Amino acid sequence: MLRKFHSLPGLLAGVFLIVLSVTGAVLALAPTLDRVSAVIPASGEVSIAELADRVVAHYPGTEQIVREPSGKVIVYYSRDGQAGADLVNPVTGEGTPYEPSAFFGWIKDLHRAFMLDDAGRALAGVLAVLMVLLCLSGIFLIARRTGGWKNILRPLSGSGGKRIHAELARFAVLGLLLSALTGSYMSAQRFGLLAEAPDTGPRFPAEVSGGQPSPVGTLKALGNFDLGELRELVFPYPGDPQDAYSLSTAGGSGFVDQATGELLQFEPRSDSGVLQDWIVRLHTGEGLWWLGLILGAAALTVPALSITGATIWWQRRRSSGQLPDNADAAQADTIILVGSEGNATWGFARELHSSLNKAGFRVHCSEMNALAKQYPQASRLFVLTSTYGDGDAPASARQFMARLKEFRAEKNLRYTVLGFGDRQFPSYCQFALEVDAVLARKGMNRLLAIELIDRCSAAQFSEWGSRVGELIGLPLLLNYKALHPATVKLELVERADYGIAVQAPTSIFRFKLAEQGGWPRVFPRRFKALPPFEAGDLVGVMPPDGQAPRFYSLASSASDGIVEICVRKQPGGLCSGYLHDLKPGACIDGFIRPNPGFRPATGSQPVILIGAGAGIGPLTGFIRKNTRRNPMYLYWGGRDSSSDFLYQPELGRYLDDHRLSALNTAFSRADERTYVQDRLKQDELAVQQMVSTGAQILVCGGRDMAAAVRQVIGDILKPLHIDIETLRGQGRYLEDVY
Numbered sequence: 001m002l003r004k005f006h007s008l009p010g011l012l013a014g015v016f017l018i019v020l021s022v023t024g025a026v027l028a029l030a031p032t033l034d035r036v037s038a039v040i041p042a043s044g045e046v047s048i049a050e051l052a053d054r055v056v057a058h059y060p061g062t063e064q065i066v067r068e069p070s071g072k073v074i075v076y077y078s079r080d081g082q083a084g085a086d087l088v089n090p091v092t093g094e095g096t097p098y099e100p101s102a103f104f105g106w107i108k109d110l111h112r113a114f115m116l117d118d119a120g121r122a123l124a125g126v127l128a129v130l131m132v133l134l135c136l137s138g139i140f141l142i143a144r145r146t147g148g149w150k151n152i153l154r155p156l157s158g159s160g161g162k163r164i165h166a167e168l169a170r171f172a173v174l175g176l177l178l179s180a181l182t183g184s185y186m187s188a189q190r191f192g193l194l195a196e197a198p199d200t201g202p203r204f205p206a207e208v209s210g211g212q213p214s215p216v217g218t219l220k221a222l223g224n225f226d227l228g229e230l231r232e233l234v235f236p237y238p239g240d241p242q243d244a245y246s247l248s249t250a251g252g253s254g255f256v257d258q259a260t261g262e263l264l265q266f267e268p269r270s271d272s273g274v275l276q277d278w279i280v281r282l283h284t285g286e287g288l289w290w291l292g293l294i295l296g297a298a299a300l301t302v303p304a305l306s307i308t309g310a311t312i313w314w315q316r317r318r319s320s321g322q323l324p325d326n327a328d329a330a331q332a333d334t335i336i337l338v339g340s341e342g343n344a345t346w347g348f349a350r351e352l353h354s355s356l357n358k359a360g361f362r363v364h365c366s367e368m369n370a371l372a373k374q375y376p377q378a379s380r381l382f383v384l385t386s387t388y389g390d391g392d393a394p395a396s397a398r399q400f401m402a403r404l405k406e407f408r409a410e411k412n413l414r415y416t417v418l419g420f421g422d423r424q425f426p427s428y429c430q431f432a433l434e435v436d437a438v439l440a441r442k443g444m445n446r447l448l449a450i451e452l453i454d455r456c457s458a459a460q461f462s463e464w465g466s467r468v469g470e471l472i473g474l475p476l477l478l479n480y481k482a483l484h485p486a487t488v489k490l491e492l493v494e495r496a497d498y499g500i501a502v503q504a505p506t507s508i509f510r511f512k513l514a515e516q517g518g519w520p521r522v523f524p525r526r527f528k529a530l531p532p533f534e535a536g537d538l539v540g541v542m543p544p545d546g547q548a549p550r551f552y553s554l555a556s557s558a559s560d561g562i563v564e565i566c567v568r569k570q571p572g573g574l575c576s577g578y579l580h581d582l583k584p585g586a587c588i589d590g591f592i593r594p595n596p597g598f599r600p601a602t603g604s605q606p607v608i609l610i611g612a613g614a615g616i617g618p619l620t621g622f623i624r625k626n627t628r629r630n631p632m633y634l635y636w637g638g639r640d641s642s643s644d645f646l647y648q649p650e651l652g653r654y655l656d657d658h659r660l661s662a663l664n665t666a667f668s669r670a671d672e673r674t675y676v677q678d679r680l681k682q683d684e685l686a687v688q689q690m691v692s693t694g695a696q697i698l699v700c701g702g703r704d705m706a707a708a709v710r711q712v713i714g715d716i717l718k719p720l721h722i723d724i725e726t727l728r729g730q731g732r733y734l735e736d737v738y
């Protein structure tokens, strides 16, 4: 909901917001340019009387002197019956012709009203309010993403457009909020929704001395005010002894007797007037050039925020498949909730949704994170979810358990859970099992007992559909067709083999894109064979027998020009065996699957990389990319340094050039027999110190190693009163476990 609340106004207003922000950024430069060109005497150096004296000496026909918030002094005068305006040097009284910038004037019109008068002004006002909503919902989204308000400045995880969007938003949000709030206020005043400060000022004095006018430089009241306080000084009508000087200063306004120099009827500025002045200054940066620059920099992020925001929205819409005829949650009689990380489960959900729709049900389908507080019309709830990590919730279901606390199930709502997983994982469909149990504990009744689908089996899914069909009283034919992303041919160019002597055959495979035939060859740019990828993303490898793809973590990124993976040959492993039999020149079919949840954070906080065996692949990829030399520490465990010390020469080079700050290895078949968790224990104090300064921990490797590391890190963190779950919530404990 919060996300929708954030993305809808953004999408609607994107283009106008870009115009508003770019023009705002240009206007924000004006106070600085004015400040640079203005001559500003030190406080106490020139009084208003002295200024007026100098100005009158050069401009005998002076009618008005105005001091702008930037410090610029302008004199309005008449000479030989002609009106003129000059910019004045307050120290000498000399002036140069004053011509307001036509360019800034044009930009101001565009900014205030899109060149459309009142309709444009109203639109600008609405946009300012939308911007306030975007900023507020954005702040909440960032807090949610970083694991709470107190972590809001912590490094962000993730990559690509999402990361850029969140980082830029965090940098700019306060500036944007200030501009939007003050802009909304000014607009509301303009359209009479808020009262404007009355612009009356004091009445003209009932009595003036009417004596012989004294030279302006000798008038006592004007001598008492510093030039810095001046807003405007209007001269008396020449030859009229009953007229007086009208003076407006930062503190108020009044009149000055032109003969006695006495201050008459002075009224301090009202509170509403002071507030209005501040609103204008905070919006424009007038008189606060440094604020203008901050607001301008914040405004410049809006085009990038709009583009990345639209891209995120589009990707989310595409990945959740935007189901046609998706009923409203409040009207639906059937609800399908989907937990998915890699989108495979969405394919099954779509098939179920379309079959039930065809059968005449009103079906609402959404991600599990979007669980509503209640479904008033629904009598069936289907939960389809995969399991990720080591028995964990997939991305689109991570907030499900928390949201479930607020969920009120109607009495007649019956549910069934369908788990998607892979039997090779010991925590097979663990998350689905947990969801099933927790729904039962909430007192809900099952429509059908939980069932588990192994490796996206279409046959199992179809059988489950028949059973559901029997229960709801109509034949439900679920015909799921797997949609694998288009694969490309990857040619093995190099392999380095390790670990054979210690019964842990592990190889580093480097592939390049094989020569493409057909259209890709003619239009290589249009047919970009592989999407951009980073170390830590996954490459899906199609085994030769047409079975479901197997996924391996990438050790390289697209800019390396190769697809590099590190694979241990599993006893009886179909795909790992296939890869280990490959010789240079052989080709495989593969595709990239992004894995943005496993990336080192940007920023200068330390990164602790922990892995064992082939898990070193993506960790080495992260170090290879650490060209900014942020502190990175690697703890890695193998069997024997003489046989399976993967990436040894490369890691040595990274130590020398400081991409890697320290390397701690542990070998389980060496004389000392140590494991990576032992090394962590030995470095307890250093780990505590790094975590307390904001370090992020990334673990990659087998489940047993990851469990042992979790145990040890949990113990190490106890004195800091931080647990792993808290770090996870902050994106500071990431695992890629297989």
Ligand SMILES: Cc1cc2nc3c(=O)[nH]c(=O)nc-3n(C[C@H](O)[C@H](O)[C@H](O)COP(=O)(O)O)c2cc1C
Pocket (backbone or CB within 6 Å): 339, 340, 341, 342, 343, 344, 345, 346, 386, 387, 388, 389, 390, 391, 392, 394, 420, 421, 422, 423, 425, 426, 427, 428, 429, 430, 455, 456, 551, 736, 737, 738
């Ligand atoms: C990194 C990774 C971790 C996984 N962990 C588990 C697991 O712990 N238990 C399980 O049953 N399946 C696990 N799986 C298998 C997925 O649940 C399975 O492939 C599922 O069909 C993915 O569906 P999705 O693409 O909708 O997320 C894992 C898959 C990957 C790539």
